Amino acid sequence: MxxxxxxxxxxxxxxxxxxxxxxxxxxxxxxxxxxxxxxxxxxxxxxxxxxxxxxxxxxxxxxxxxxxxxxxxxxxxxxxxxxxxxxxxxxxxxxxxxxxxxxxxxxxxxxxxxxxxxxxxxxxxxxxxxxxxxxxxxxxxxxxxxxxxxxxxxxxxxxxxxxxxIPRNWYFLVFIPKGIRGLDEVTERRAMDQPSPLPKDLQYELYKLVLLHILPSIDRRDIVVFGKAITKLQVIVGTYFSRYQKGIYCCEETEIIINSLLSHGAHGAGQSSWGPTAYGIVEGRKRALRILDKVLNDIYRKGFECHYMVVRARNYGAEISWEE
CATH class of the missing domain: 3.30.230.10 (Ribosomal Protein S5; domain 2)
Known part of the structure; x- marks a missing residue:
């Protein structure tokens, strides 16, 4: 077995x-x-x-x-x-x-x-x-x-x-620039081991984004509010870590992809963890594919390569099964 x-x-x-x-x-x-x-x-x-x-x-x-x-x-x-x-x-x-x-x-x-x-x-x-x-x-x-x-x-x-x-008609456009990795373990530990408080106004803004916008928008199936709130939260988080990753995002390639996603109609976009993976949030597969083509054109014009995929959220965890 x-x-x-x-x-x-x-x-x-x-x-x-x-x-x-x-x-x-x-x-x-x-x-x-x-x-x-x-x-x-x-x-x-x-x-x-x-x-x-x-x-x-x-x-x-x-x-x-x-x-x-x-x-x-x-x-x-x-x-x-x-x-x-x-x-x-x-x-x-x-x-x-x-x-x-x-x-x-x-x-x-x-x-x-x-x-x-x-x-x-x-x-x-x-x-x-x-x-x-x-x-x-x-x-x-x-x-x-x-x-x-x-x-x-x-x-x-x-x-x-x-x-x-997450609603089934919400899609994530995922891009992984080739040849780039997130922070090495030493730098990551420097960034994470001794956290410091945010200024009170920024901390309040994060709580507000989560409690008043992100969570209710999922229940309301309002991808516009969800996307805008995630994008704003990502900028605050990226600014906090900018001294370690030398910018709001880990690298120029990720920033280009995020800006391209937003300019071509993604409801929200950001960097996953330390990157370089970037993602955009879009409603409907057809719209996602149209935006994908436009972002890929921008990427090719900038002269770098990336892996990409259009995926949905997985609303269940790991599956464990037995077979002969």
Whole structure:
């Protein structure tokens, strides 16, 4: 018997809090249908690895296998999320492999047990939450004493405090500029380990965007309000991190794509996590494809290349199944 794990990637849409009343961060994100992580695992009399995706995963596989101290296993990676581009590949890969192994060998670990075991959820709980349930998620952030450290127990992990279903006719245009990666781990830790409060007016603006605009707009199916609010939140978040990524966005290519999306009619646009992945929010597939063509023309004129896709939100989390 084989365990099959099918897990979504995610767009990290930003933070609504940085450091207030002893609570660090608190983010927003959404699971998307593609790209995704798809792995098959089975008991074997030897250690077998097959990865035909072209995505380097040896560090993730090695870390998970070493932690469980298991060598009598076969692992076949059939789909993978690009690494270090802002789509949550490390969390989804670790949770997929770890939870799959737990199921295969009857270890009875929960998703959150696995997350804690591998230090996930340090800065954001979005990746864990979309693995569990998918959809649009707002997480709680974490209580800290000045410095962000790896979670110590299950209560220390960020909690999903709100989850909503994204309408099926809302599309995300996703662009990944080639040859660019987000922040390296050293710079990321400098940016995240010692959060500082925002000025009160900006902090109030973030709370207002989330509570008065973003959340109600999903229930009202009002993509115009949703998109404008997400775009504004992203600018505030990007400004906060600009000293680390040298601008509101990680790179010129991502900024060009975001500006192009907005100029051609996307209802909202931003950078996922540290980038370079950029996304636009559009209602209706036909409109999304028209905007896609216009943005691609702008990209080609600027002389750089990117991967791109038109996807919907994935309103369910990882699927775990058994097969012969």
């Amino acid at each position: 084989k365990v099959v794990v099918d897990a979504p990637s995610r767009l990290h849409l930003g933070f609504y809090n940085f450091f207030e009343d002893g609570i660090a961060y608190g983010g927003l994100g959404v699971a998307i249908e593609e790209p995704k992580f798809l792995v098959r695992l089975w008991r074997s009399n030897k250690f077998e690895i097959s990865n035909e995706t072209g995505v380097e995963l040896s560090d993730i596989i090695g870390k998970v296998v070493e932690k469980f101290n298991i060598m009598n296993i076969g692992i076949s990676i059939e789909k993978a999320i690009p690494r270090h581009v802002g789509l949550g590949s490390t969390t989804q890969g670790i949770l997929s492999l770890g939870y799959g192994i737990s199921k295969l060998f009857n270890f009875n670990y929960s998703v959150r047990d696995i997350a804690l075991m591998f230090g996930r959820g340090r800065d954001s709980g979005i990746g864990i939450a979309v693995f569990e349930k998918g959809g649009f998620v707002v997480d709680s952030g974490r209580r800290i004493d000045g410095i962000v450290e790896p979670p110590k127990d299950l209560k220390d992990l960020p909690l999903p405090i709100i989850r909503k279903v």
